[in-house]
Amino acid sequence: MRLSFATIFYGFLLSYVIAKEAPADKSLSKAKSMFACRMIVHHTITQCPPGPDHHDCICNDPDAVTTFVACYAFYQKNATEAVEFFSHYCSEFADTTVSMNNVTSAYANYTTTGHFIIDGNQVNFTNIRFNDTNPDYAHALEHSINQFLHNWTDTLYYGNAVLGYWGLVMVIGALVNWLPLMFPQYCKPTGPFANWCRRNIILPATIGKKRMQNYKIWYIIEFYMPSRFESIILLGFCVVVTIILTINMCYSQSDSLIFTDYQAHLRYLANRTGIISTMMLPLVILFAGRNNILQYVTRWNHSVFICFHRYIARMMFIFVLIHGISFAIALGPDYHALMRSPFMIWGTVATVCGGIMIFQGLLYFRRRWYEMFLAIHILMAALFIAGTWRHVVTLGYVWYVYAATGVWVLDRIIRIVRIIAFGFPESDVTLMSNETLKVVIEKPKYWQPTPGGHVFIHFLRPSCFWQSHPFTCASAPGSDDHIVLYCKIKGGVTHGLYQYLMTMPEKTAKIRVGVEGPYGETSGARTSETAVFMAGGNGIPGMYSEAVDLAINSSFESRRIVKLYWVIREYRSLHWFFEELQSLRCLGVETTVFVTQPDNEQDTDDLKARISTIQALKHQELLEKKDATTEFTLEEDYNDFKNKIAFQLSHVNFIEGRPNINQLVQNEIEMANKSVAFVTCGHPAMVDDIRHEVVKSLDKTDGKRVDFYEQLLSWA
Ligand SMILES: Cc1cc2nc3c(=O)[nH]c(=O)nc-3n(C[C@H](O)[C@H](O)[C@H](O)COP(=O)(O)OP(=O)(O)OC[C@H]3O[C@@H](n4cnc5c(N)ncnc54)[C@H](O)[C@@H]3O)c2cc1C
Structure with a gap:
């Protein structure tokens, strides 16, 4: 009973107060008062016992109305606000129109004549005024609620610690990469300490030699090991999340009014992991984007950010799992009833999609079926965001979902704009030496390739126009108006083009392309x-x-x-x-x-023909x-x-x-x-x-x- 009581009230209060009212401190105090006063009403007014059938009693029963308004005013020290809040609350949640007259007269009744004591379950309105009572019960409740709600709002700071950690990492990245470039004479030390750092921390693979080569365990577990510097950053991330999961999670003695120790811990853990996972979402999306501004800030390439993206996403999913499991256990018998509510269904959808993404994102699948991986990943990510949005929209922290969505949409818009701005020129695609496609593309005047940079190209053919593949681009020799890509024949789109060009005269064809870029940086x-x-x-x-x-x-x-x-x-x-x-x-x-x-x-043969042609031309010249x-x-x-x-x-x-x-x-x-x-x-x-x-x-x-x-x- 205690749990269902708590479940219902926390659900209502947190959704109503925290989501709708900002800033958090103000809403927190309202939520606390609201919850404490409701608990008092249900505890003291016999005709309004706790339970789902009586939660509107507070708005209908005259004794309850008087007690609640009095109690709320006691906490809020503001009678006018108490009256307004109560009236609003009843119309929203109890579907009861409480006239201002009723409330005002209940409050006036209390302030002039109303006195009550708590005597077992009996209420006596004749002896002691509310603020004269020894309000142990109320204060114990408040303490307990404090613990619960502070865990809720403090988590904001813990989540910010995670974001702050990554902010710090970005600052370090920017300093490490920009300073030597801007001030090479001062910031490229060659002393033993600098060399030690670069030899042991910044440059090597984490273990042994392998960094760009993947590791393979059993059949399906393939992965890249980050560089040692990246591993240290990721280790720091693990330390930060471990700390924020363990601090200030203590059980208040007065929690026993609402929870057992075990349930309280489950609740605190569920709330903390749920909130922090939501706060990680914008990072996960930002780091995965091609137009991630942090790439320019730090000069770390997309590949480094994708590595961070993967590990943060995995951590986020672990948090989501802990959140779901601990909440499900804490709900106990209420689990089935609550699972029918839309916010729980959407939360479950998000969790399942997250799980699918983690599994299908394994290197084994990415390697073999990249396009399939990408399509499923995008679909699941969209459902994950939609599910999280619906799950948290009434609970608070939905701004982080807005931020994640905004970052994603912005990246997509920039990508589309870049493709449109390049135009959709016809390129000359030639199969060379039966191993490589040479793609020569006319570029707009303003567009300059980045030396060492790459573009994403769409070959606008019915079989593959939606696919976008990265290839390094360079200026075509002898032409300032063209860029050239050399694409090795592999098993997907490049193989399709290979087959097509094998049927064409001279193994060459004009193919319209969409070009997105340039991306990447010069070393x-x-x-x-x-x-x-x-x-x-x-x-x-x-x-x-x-x-x-x-x-x-x-x-x-x-x-x-x-x-x-x-x-x-x-x-x-x-x-x-x-x-x-x-x-x-x-x-x-x-x-x-x-x-x-x-x-x-x-x-x-092609090379021989080329050599002979050059030779013949030279010979002709000599003749x-x-x-x-x-x-x-x-x-x-x-x-x-x-x-x-x-x-x-x-x-x-x-x-x-x-x-x-x-x-x-x-x-x-x-x-x-x-x-x-x-x-x-x-x-x-x-x-x-x-x-x-x-x-x-x-x-x-x-x-x-x-x-x-x-x-x-x-x-x-
Ligand atoms: C920044 C960058 C620059 C590159 N520059 C060149 C280049 O100049 N010349 C060149 O020949 N190759 C380059 N590649 C590799 C090239 O992108 C892949 O070979 C190409 O996408 C394979 O296409 P496919 O459909 O024929 O291959 P598939 O047979 O379908 O895949 C072969 C492999 O290519 C990778 N791959 C497939 N699609 C993508 C994708 N959309 N994004 C990233 N990786 C993918 C996967 O690892 C896969 O295992 C570059 C890759 C990157 C990330």
């Missing part, structure tokens, strides 16, 4: 004297555009050395990046290409100048073909075999003058190797500043 390599860009496979466009940008924008006095390493499997990959490699000839970028399977002749003596013949020998490549790209150093990353990093550090930056994008294993070698080298840098930037972003 901080521009503050180092030597910049070493290391790309693997299709990671080359970003490294190339950063290297070119740096080479063009470095003054002669800066004596900057720009190096580009590209690791490819077969020679055929040179075909799709040939023009870019040629364009490096005059830029002074020291370029080396490693070919790890140099004898694989598969799909080299015209009368310098050539022999006829031009197409060479069939593969080694000769490789020699011709080396000849035509004579400014590029070709090395057959895998690079020795350890040696390469050591050599670059040794050769560097004062500072060297390694920037990398490519196969995850290669990126992890380079990071590992750079980190290892940090205790023997000989006073040189060594930086590492990974431009490989991954969230799937």
